[in-house]
Structures are given as C-alpha cells and as structure tokens.
Amino acid sequence: MQETIGIVGAGTMGCGIAQLAAQHGHPVHLYETDTASAATASERIAGVVDRLVTKGALTKKAAQELLGRIQVCRSIEELEPCSLVLEAISENLSAKQELFESLSDVCAPSCLFATNTSSLSVAAIAAEATNPERVLGLHFFNPAPVLPLVEIIPTDHTTQEVVKRAETLVRRWGKTTVRAKDTPGFIVNRIARPFYGEALRILEEGIADVATIDSAMRERSGFRMGPFQLMDLIGIDVNLTVTETFYRAMGCDPRYEPSKLQAALVAKGHLGRKTEVGFYDYRTGAVELQPSADSALQLNISERIVAMILNEAAEARRAGVASVEDIDTAMVKGANYPRGPLEWIRQIGPATVLAQINALRAQYNTERYRPSPLLETWPTDSHPT
Numbered sequence: 612m613q614e615t616i617g618i619v620g621a622g623t624m625g626c627g628i629a630q631l632a633a634q635h636g637h638p639v640h641l642y643e644t645d646t647a648s649a650a651t652a653s654e655r656i657a658g659v660v661d662r663l664v665t666k667g668a669l670t671k672k673a674a675q676e677l678l679g680r681i682q683v684c685r686s687i688e689e690l691e692p693c694s695l696v697l698e699a700i701s702e703n704l705s706a707k708q709e710l711f712e713s714l715s716d717v718c719a720p721s722c723l724f725a726t727n728t729s730s731l732s733v734a735a736i737a738a739e740a741t742n743p744e745r746v747l748g749l750h751f752f753n754p755a756p757v758l759p760l761v762e763i764i765p766t767d768h769t770t771q772e773v774v775k776r777a778e779t780l781v782r783r784w785g786k787t788t789v790r791a792k793d794t795p796g797f798i799v800n801r802i803a804r805p806f807y808g809e810a811l812r813i814l815e816e817g818i819a820d821v822a823t824i825d826s827a828m829r830e831r832s833g834f835r836m837g838p839f840q841l842m843d844l845i846g847i848d849v850n851l852t853v854t855e856t857f858y859r860a861m862g863c864d865p866r867y868e869p870s871k872l873q874a875a876l877v878a879k880g881h882l883g884r885k886t887e888v889g890f891y892d893y894r895t896g897a898v899e900l901q902p903s904a905d906s907a908l909q910l911n912i913s914e915r916i917v918a919m920i921l922n923e924a925a926e927a928r929r930a931g932v933a934s935v936e937d938i939d940t941a942m943v944k945g946a947n948y949p950r951g952p953l954e955w956i957r958q959i960g961p962a963t964v965l966a967q968i969n970a971l972r973a974q975y976n977t978e979r980y981r982p983s984p985l986l987e988t989w990p991t992d993s994h995p996t
C-alpha cells in the first residue's frame with residue numbers, strides 16, 4: 612500500500628499535484644475550505660484526466676482508478692493518516708503559518724509538511740509548526756502533472772532525512788529535483804526576473820516594440836517564447852505581483868525594480884490572454900504586430916537581456932542559492948531556457964558578460980547594471996565551484 616498524501620487547497624496547483632500523486636498510486640486526501648472549490652475539485656481533475664484518456668495517454672480503467680484514489684475532504688482531521696501533507700493554499704504568510712500550526716495537532720510527528728509557496732520564506736511558514744525539522748519547500752511548476760521540475764527548499768531546521776524522503780518521493784513521480792536555498796524566488800523565479808524586467812525597460816525606453824523584442828529573444832537567443840508573449844500567457848497581473856514581492860524581498864534593489872508600464876496595463880485591466888488584451892491584442896480582427904527586420908537592433912536587444920539573465924545567474928550562484936549544476940538544470944527544465952545560464956557564461960566567456968553589463972552601467976549610470984563580482988573572479992575555461 613502506497614503512503615497517503617495530503618494536499619491542502621484544491622486550486623490550480625493543489626488539483627494538479629493531487630492528480631500527479633494519484634497517478635503514481637497514492638491515496639490522496641485533498642482538503643479544501645471553500646465550498647465551491649471543494650465541490651468542483653473532482654470534476655476539475657476528472658476533466659484533465661479525461662483529456663489524457665482521449666489522447667491515449669491513460670486507459671479508461673487507469674483513469675477511473677486514479678480518480679478513485681482522490682478523496683476531497685472538508686475537515687482537516689481527515690489528513691491524519693498522511694505521511695506527507697503539501698499545502699497549495701493562497702500565497703498568504705499568516706494563513707500558511709496557521710495551517711501548519713493546525714496540522715501539527717492533526718498529523719503524526721513523522722509526517723512531512725511541504726509548502727508549494729512561490730515567493731514566501733519557507734522558514735517563516737514553518738515558524739508555527741511543531742517539529743519544524745519536518746518542514747520544507749517543494750516548489751512545483753504549473754501545470755504540475757506536466758512540468759518536469761521541482762525545487763526542493765530545506766530551511767536551516769530541515770533534517771537531511773526529511774530532504775531525502777521528499778526527494779525520493781518526488782523523483783518517483785517522475786520529477787527532476789534541484790535543491791535551492793530558502794531565498795527570494797528560489798532559483799527559477801529569481802533568475803527569470805531580468806527576462807521580463809529588462810525587456811520592459813527596453814520597451815519603456817522606446818528602443819523597440821514588443822514584437823521586435825519577442826522576436827529577438829526567440830530568433831537570436833533561442834527562447835521558446837518572447838517575454839511579452841509569456842507575460843500575456845501567465846497573466847500580466849500575476850507576473851507583476853511576483854516581481855513586486857521579489858523586489859521588496861530583495862530590499863528594493865534597483866536591479867529588480869517593477870515596471871510602471873506593466874503596472875499601468877494591470878490598472879487598465881489589460882492582463883493578457885485572459886482578458887484578450889495585454890501587450891498584444893487577441894481580439895478578432897486585431898492587427899498582428901510585425902517585428903522590425905533590423906538585425907543589428909535585434910542582436911543588441913537579445914544580448915542586453917541575456918547579459919542581465921546571466922549576471923543574475925552568477926549572482927544567484929555567488930549567493931549560494933544552488934549548485935552550478937542545479938541552477939542550469941532548473942532554468943532548462945523549469946523555465947525552458949535554451950541553455951543553462953552558467954554554461955552559457957562559460958561558452959561566451961565571463962569577460963564578455965562583464966563587458967556588456969559594464970557598458971550598460973556606463974550608459975545609464977545606475978546600480979541596476981551592477982556586475983556580479985563572480986564574473987570578475989570566474990576561473991578561466993571552467994565553472995566556479
């Protein structure tokens with residue numbers, strides 16, 4: 612008999628992770644406080660699973676068994692038999708702290724507590740739990756059943772045994788794991804900030820339009836989507852909230868300053884695909900934007916944004932956020948980057964990136980373009996340790 616998994620919050624992430632665990636044979640107790648969300652959770656998961664059957668990825672019988680393993684719960688006591696409870700409730704520190712405090716009374720001391728937070732400190736969430744050594748971050752990406760990466764975030768209290776247990780479980784679910792320090796944005800949400808932020812700067816300065824910037828990132832740098840296409844897909848409001856939370860958590864460092872243009876779009880209700888207007892217009896009859904054919908302009912844009920991403924990756928490594936290997940794996944598997952950013956620095960040379968950042972600093976005279984000291988001390992022809 613497989614161990615029972617508890618999931619708290621039957622929203623986007625909770626439903627996805629419940630499906631994933633049940634797909635791998637676990638009985639799942641999915642606890643939700645909101646009546647409407649609890650009522651629709653099973654249907655929501657069934658809808659996704661039905662599509663897998665239609666595509667031939669799952670047999671009808673396997674789908675029925677999978678759905679039969681998920682029990683939607685309305686009382687927290689029903690999480691008692693679980694050996695791991697993962698919370699995916701709204702991104703609110705006090706709500707998450709209260710939840711772990713309540714779970715401490717319900718679950719056995721050996722039960723692991725995991726949080727799927729994107730932007731809060733795992734240690735702060737763990738603060739009200741008894742036995743904080745069993746708490747860690749397990750950061751899945753959306754959609755959880757599909758995206759291959761999970762960031763594992765131990766706190767200073769989490770034991771190695773707990774990390775190992777969680778890592779083994781998540782790997783059995785077919786995920787690639789990386790370990791990240793409990794710092795803002797962990798790996799992916801930190802290193803990805805300049806992908807959006809620098810693109811927005813270039814747009815605000817009037818250097819190029821969204822279609823040209825997106826085209827430069829796709830065609831010149833090999834990203835699957837341009838930053839504006841991606842923000843429209845994620846939701847410009849969602850992206851802005853992550854940027855603002857990250858900016859505050861990093862002490863309002865100018866490197867991460869949110870864009871006024873992005874905030875203005877949110878204020879107007881232009882949130883991207885979900886509202887049919889964002890950086891692009893998705894309404895029928897809208898004129899399709901064409902990128903500029905100026906190849907020197909495209910090259911400048913892609914080099915500038917990539918230099919900022921690589922500088923951030925170097926900073927993350929310098930700050931000990933993760934190992935060289937895990938930083939590269941996380942950005943390729945978690946954000947679909949064409950290359951690991953630290954490998955990218957090695958390929959083009961740290962001196963090149965340093966020169967690009969220094970040129971931006973000379974041009975704009977702001978701390979936003981502050982090179983990572985790691986670029987200056989990078990060992991020749993290898994990776995820093």
Ligand SMILES: NC(=O)c1ccc[n+]([C@@H]2O[C@H](COP(=O)([O-])OP(=O)(O)OC[C@H]3O[C@@H](n4cnc5c(N)ncnc54)[C@H](O)[C@@H]3O)[C@@H](O)[C@H]2O)c1
Nearest residue numbers: 620621622623624643644645648699700701702728729753
């Ligand atoms: N959506 C994403 O792309 C994404 C990706 C990675 C991580 N995350 C993180 O995952 C978490 C959940 O995000 P989401 O997008 O699934 O949110 P969501 O709003 O879709 O779902 C949250 C659910 O939790 C329920 N809930 C709230 N408080 C509760 C409580 N005390 N007990 C039980 N249920 C409760 C809500 O009713 C809601 O159904 C957040 O911490 C978020 O930062 C989200």
